Each structure stands twice: as C-alpha cells, then as structure tokens.
Amino acid sequence: MGARTFNSVALAVVAFAAAAAAANASPASSSSFGVGVSAYAFDDAAYSYCDADHPDDQAYKVVPDAKLELVQMVVRHGDRTPVHLIPNDNTTWTCDGVAENIYLNGAGQPETNTTGAFRQLIEIPSWSGKYGYANQVWRGTCDVGQLTDKGKSQHRMLGSKIRGIYVDKLGFLPAQLNGTDELYVRTTNVWRTKNSAESLLGALWPKRDIAPQTAIPFHTYPREIETMYGNTGACGKIKTLASKITDSEQFQVFLKDQGPLMAKLSGIFGVSGSDWDNTWDGYIDILQARHCHDIALPCNDRASISGKATPKCATAEDSAQVLRNSHYEYVFKFRDHPLSHSYLRLVIGSLLGTLKDQVQEHIAGKTGNLKFALYSGHDSTVAPLLAVLQASNRNMLWPPYASNLLFELWKKSDGSRVVRVIYNGQVLKLQPEFEWCDLNACPLDTFYKHLDEYIPDNIATECA
Ligand SMILES: *[C@@H]1O[C@H](CO)[C@@H](O)[C@H](O)[C@H]1NC(C)=O
Ligand SMILES: *[C@@H]1O[C@H](CO)[C@@H](O)[C@H](O)[C@H]1NC(C)=O
Ligand SMILES: *[C@@H]1O[C@H](CO)[C@@H](O)[C@H](O)[C@H]1NC(C)=O
Numbered sequence: 128m129g130a131r132t133f134n135s136v137a138l139a140v141v142a143f144a145a146a147a148a149a150a151n152a153s154p155a156s157s158s159s160f161g162v163g164v165s166a167y168a169f170d171d172a173a174y175s176y177c178d179a180d181h182p183d184d185q186a187y188k189v190v191p192d193a194k195l196e197l198v199q200m201v202v203r204h205g206d207r208t209p210v211h212l213i214p215n216d217n218t219t220w221t222c223d224g225v226a227e228n229i230y231l232n233g234a235g236q237p238e239t240n241t242t243g244a245f246r247q248l249i250e251i252p253s254w255s256g257k258y259g260y261a262n263q264v265w266r267g268t269c270d271v272g273q274l275t276d277k278g279k280s281q282h283r284m285l286g287s288k289i290r291g292i293y294v295d296k297l298g299f300l301p302a303q304l305n306g307t308d309e310l311y312v313r314t315t316n317v318w319r320t321k322n323s324a325e326s327l328l329g330a331l332w333p334k335r336d337i338a339p340q341t342a343i344p345f346h347t348y349p350r351e352i353e354t355m356y357g358n359t360g361a362c363g364k365i366k367t368l369a370s371k372i373t374d375s376e377q378f379q380v381f382l383k384d385q386g387p388l389m390a391k392l393s394g395i396f397g398v399s400g401s402d403w404d405n406t407w408d409g410y411i412d413i414l415q416a417r418h419c420h421d422i423a424l425p426c427n428d429r430a431s432i433s434g435k436a437t438p439k440c441a442t443a444e445d446s447a448q449v450l451r452n453s454h455y456e457y458v459f460k461f462r463d464h465p466l467s468h469s470y471l472r473l474v475i476g477s478l479l480g481t482l483k484d485q486v487q488e489h490i491a492g493k494t495g496n497l498k499f500a501l502y503s504g505h506d507s508t509v510a511p512l513l514a515v516l517q518a519s520n521r522n523m524l525w526p527p528y529a530s531n532l533l534f535e536l537w538k539k540s541d542g543s544r545v546v547r548v549i550y551n552g553q554v555l556k557l558q559p560e561f562e563w564c565d566l567n568a569c570p571l572d573t574f575y576k577h578l579d580e581y582i583p584d585n586i587a588t589e590c591a
Contacts, residue, residue, distance in 0.1 A: 171521050176411075176450060177206065177419035179527040180552040181284060184291025190547060190568050193537040195299050197489050199482055201502040202285070203509050203530040204323040205278025208269045209416040211409045213396045215262050218422050220269035222249060222276070249273070274319040277419075279326045281529035286330030293499070294331075300499055305338035308496040311485075314503035315355050316347040323529070324503035354481065354586075356507040357474035362590035368470045372460050373405050381459075385452055388445060395427040395441055411453040411525065414446040419528070450525070458523045461514035462558075468580070473590060475511035476583040478502070483575060483582060486536055490544070506530070513550065515581045517561035522550055537568070544571040 189195070208220050249270045252259040264271065293300040301309060312328070314320045328343060348354065357365045372378065382389070382405060392410055393403050403409055417424055426440035461467055461474075482502075488494050502508070509526040533549040545568040548555040554567045564573050583589045 171524060174521075174524050174527070176415045176525060176527050178281060179203070179530040181288045181529070181531060182292060182533070182549060182552045184288050184296060187292045187296060189297065190535075190537045190539075190545060193539045193545065193568075195293075195297060195535060196538050196544075197486065197494075197498060197500070197536040198293065198299075199485065199500045199502070199534040199536075200289070201504060201509060201512060201532040201534075202282070202323065202327065203504065203506050203526050203528065204274060204317075204319040205281035205326070205529040206275050206419060207278050207319050207416065207528070208265075208271060208273050208275065209412050210272040211398075211412050212264055212271065213398065213413060213425060215397075216265045216425070218265045218417065218425075219267040220265050220275075220420075220422075221267045222269040222273055270318070272317070272319055274322040274326075275420075278319070278528060279322065282323045282326035283330040285529055285531055286327040289327070290331045300331075303336045303338065304332045304341055304343075306341055307343050309498045310343060311346070311497055311500040312343060312503070313346040313355075313501070315353060315505065315508075316350060317505075320503040320505065321345055321347075324501060327501065327503075354477035355502065355504040357511070362473050362586070364590045365470070365473045368466055368473065369460065372464045372466050372470065375464065378459060378464075381452075381455065385448075388448060388452075391439070392441055392445060392449070395425055395439055397427075407449055407453040407456050410449045414441060414449050418443075418446055454524050457510050457525055458514075458520065461511050462517065462523060467514065471511055471515055472581050472583050473586070475508070475515060476581050476589075477586050478508070479512070479515065479578055480582040482534065483578060489536070513555075515578065516548065516555060516566070517557050517563065518550070519556045519558045522555060523558075527551070536571075545569055546571060546574045 208222075249268050251264060251266060251268065252261045254261045254266070269275070290300075294302050304310070312324055314324045324345060350360075352358070352361055359365045373382075389404065389407075389410070393399060396410075396413060398409065414424060416422075424441040424443070424446060461471060464470075485494070485497075485500060489497060506526045509530050509532055510523075512532060513522055513526070530551055532555075533547075535547040535549070537545050537547065539545060546566070547568055548566040557563065557566065563577055564570075
C-alpha cells in the first residue's frame with residue numbers, strides 16, 4: 128500500500144516552503160500563510176487515496192440534550208477509471224460487473240410507457256481494427272472516469288452506515304420510503320456522481336424499503352451553470368485568481384524543485400501544455416487510479432520502439448511523491464495563500480450559499496419534512512469546503528474516493544441550535560492556528576458568521 132506509507136515525508140518540500148515563507152514574510156502576507164504551509168507535513172500513515180473512512184454506526188454519539196433536525200451530506204464519488212488519457216495506454220480496465228442504472232436501483236420505475244429493461248455496455252474495439260480510434264484509450268470495458276465496482280461498493284458501504292446511524296440508531300430517518308418528502312438529492316450531471324448517489328441511496332433504502340410508486344429525483348444543473356465545483360466556464364475570474372496563486376514565488380519555487388519529476392512523468396505520459404506544467408492534477412489522476420487497482424504504472428513505450436533508449440517507467444516512489452505534491456498544491460491554493468479566501472468565494476461560495484439557504488428555510492419551517500439532503504460531487508467539491516472550514520493539515524490531504532462530509536443541524540433544549548461537522552467518520556478537526564469553533568457542536572451564529580465570509584452576495588458580479 129504505497130499511498131499509506133507517508134513516513135518519508137516530503138522533507139525537502141517542507142524545508143523549502145519554510146525558507147520561502149520566511150523570505151516572503153511581508154506584513155501583508157504573513158498572517159496565516161507562512162505558518163500554515165511551513166507547518167504542513169505529510170505524515171499520515173492512516174491515509175489512503177483509494178478509500179475514505181466512513182462514519183461508524185457503533186461509535187456514533189448524539190449531541191447531548193439536543194434533537195437532530197437536518198443532515199446535509201456532501202460526498203466525493205467512489206473509485207473510478209482515470210479521467211486523463213495517455214496515448215497508447217496499454218492497460219486494461221474492466222467494468223463488466225458494473226450495472227449502470229440511470230435511476231436508483233430498485234426504485235420501482237413506473238412500468239407504463241416502457242418497453243423493457245435497458246443496460247449500457249461500453250465497447251472498446253480491438254486496437255488492430257481498421258475503423259476505430261481504439262488505441263487512443265485503454266483496453267477493456269470501461270469508459271473514461273467511470274465508477275467501478277469498487278466505487279459502487281464504497282458508496283453502498285457508506286449508505287449502510289448512514290442507515291445504521293440515522294435509521295437504526297436514531298430513528299431520525301424513516302426505515303421505509305414512501306414518497307420523497309424527507310429527501311433531497313443533488314448531484315453533478317456526471318455519470319460517476321449519479322451512480323455514486325444511486326449506490327449510497329440503494330443501501331440506505333434497499334428496494335424492499337421503497338414503496339413501488341416512489342422514484343427519487345436527482346437534481347442536476349447543466350454543466351454550464353454548475354456550482355458544485357469551481358466553474359471556470361461561467362466564472363472567468365476563477366482562472367485569473369488561480370494563475371495569481373500559482374504564479375506566486377512560493378509556488379514557483381515548489382514547481383521548480385519538483386520540476387525534474389514533472390518533466391520525467393510528462394515525457395513518459397506523452398502529455399504537454401498548460402494543464403500539465405503547473406498543476407499535479409492530471410498526474411495524480413493517472414497514477415493513483417492505477418495504484419488503487421494494482422495496475423502497472425505507465426512506461427514510455429516509444430523509447431523502446433525507436434530503439435534509442437531503454438524504456439523509462441513511472442515508479443511507486445514517483446507516484447507517492449506526486450501524491451505529496453498534490454496535497455501541497457491543494458492546501459496551498461485552497462487554504463493557505465493570501466488569495467485563497469477570494470478564490471474559495473468564487474469556487475465554492477455558491478454551493479455554500481445553497482447549503483446555508485436550505486438550513487435557513489428549514490428553520491423557518493419552509494422545507495416540509497425534509498431531513499436528509501445529499502450532494503454528490505467531486506474532490507473539487509469536498510476539498511474547497513474543507514478549506515473554507517480551515518480543516519487541519521490531516522484533513523486537507525486530497526479527499527480520498529468516497530470522501531464524506533456531514534453537516535448535522537441540532538436544536539438544543541434551550542432552543543439554540545448547533546452544527547456538527549463530521550468528515551470521513553470523525554468530527555472535523557481544524558488547523559490549530561485557525562481554530563474558530565468546536566465543530567462537535569458549533570453555535571449556528573458562529574458557524575454562519577465564519578461561512579458568510581465565503582458566500583458571495585452576487586456571484587455573477589464577483590466573477591466579472
Ligand atoms: C500491450 O498489451 C498486450 C496484451 O497484454 C501485449 O501483447 C502487447 O505487447 C502490449 N503492447 C505494448 C506496446 O506494450
Ligand atoms: C404513458 O402511459 C399512460 C398510461 O398508459 C398514457 O396515458 C400516456 O399517454 C402515455 N404517454 C406517452 C408519452 O406515451
Ligand atoms: C404510500 O403513501 C400513499 C399515499 O399516502 C398510500 O396510498 C400508499 O398506500 C403508501 N404505500 C405504502 C407501501 O405504504
């Protein structure tokens with residue numbers, strides 16, 4: 128388990144970051160910036176990119192002297208195939224066992240107006256075929272960025288834990304679903320996130336527990352106006368700010384230090400361009416997806432074909448270093464740069480506003496029986512939310528597959544309300560120097576006073 132052994136921390140990165148932070152320490156930028164980054168360490172042996180921890184229904188404890196009112200859950204999709212392709216990829220990805228349902232498995236779709244059952248089958252033609260582009264993708268039966276069997280079972284596990292807590296232990300959610308008054312589901316309009324939501328809900332309310340006429344609506348936005356991650360198409364300023372952050376001296380020192388690794392891997396992968404020279408995003412995708420499936424890491428076959436050089440391969444250590452670099456990149460961009468705050472407002476402020484409005488409407492009694500709201504998204508949904516909360520370094524590690532964030536709203540017997548935040552099974556811990564509330568029971572006012580700093584008054588105006 129390469130990803131689990133972080134012991135040989137990226138000491139060089141930490142050391143140069145500290146040096147750079149010290150050199151840069153102007154009054155304007157030293158407030159939280161230097162402290163956060165220089166203290167950052169990648170030493171969590173319990174972390175695995177491949178699989179997030181989930182809430183433990185046995186260990187789960189209620190907030191004392193309080194009544195649960197609403198649960199909002201934000202998740203990352205489960206294990207998936209890579210989203211970045213590399214030319215002449217000779218690996219094989221198999222998705223034969225993955226039944227692809229567009230609607231909740233077992234939701235008892237109305238029988239009328241249908242002619243039977245349908246199933247999608249991904250086909251990748253033979254590489255030697257005359258009419259296709261087969262060698263521009265891997266072999267096997269998986270689409271790009273598709274949820275795998277493993278990814279589905281991760282979300283089923285999560286759903287069964289949620290049932291264990293909120294149905295079996297607390298009796299907060301109904302054991303059977305008849306209609307969907309208690310439930311709201313929002314997902315990005317991406318196959319893997321819809322499939323993840325479907326798997327989670329399929330375990331939370333198995334077929335036997337759903338009344339025949341109940342079909343659960345999945346609310347989606349068109350991609351052009353999606354707000355569950357930084358929408359660079361709708362908000363050009365996100366890119367401007369991202370460039371300012373990555374152009375900063377400290378990030379450039381980091382890129383330069385790790386430049387030889389980036390050059391080696393981009394050569395092996397046969398990739399180039401702006402998506403590949405100032406971010407580790409594509410590299411972590413290519414390497415971790417394979418790592419999580421014990422698939423051999425890519426080699427440069429062209430070198431052997433041309434006979435000029437022995438093939439070079441990405442190594443497990445390269446992969447581990449890319450993971451460290453990716454952690455560093457996320458915490459730097461999202462949490463610790465002086466512009467992170469403005470950046471987060473545009474990247475995730477709209478979703479935050481949506482979550483807040485839902486709570487306020489709930490308190491005002493305008494949401495009927497709503498009890499559970501699920502938001503199915505991506506690493507780029509979960510990580511910025513964690514950064515807004517100023518999560519600890521440990522919790523800022525790149526969100527693993529099936530990462531899960533719970534916002535619980537509790538009403539105390541004195542009438543006041545508190546919010547509890549649980550991330551991958553634990554009450555979310557904040558970075559000590561940013562500690563602004565105890566997220567085991569944070570007073571609602573304090574909670575929103577903090578979040579309001581990140582919620583735009585008018586996203587369109589702020590993006591202009
Ligand atoms: C790709 O994989 C196939 C099947 O494993 C193997 O026969 C072939 O030699 C490989 N091609 C290259 C270029 O490595
Ligand atoms: C669907 O089925 C119902 C009931 O059989 C029928 O009234 C309706 O016209 C059908 N709609 C379409 C679009 O075929
Ligand atoms: C679901 O609710 C409807 C409307 O109240 C009711 O007619 C129906 O019998 C219920 N179904 C089940 C399985 O409880």
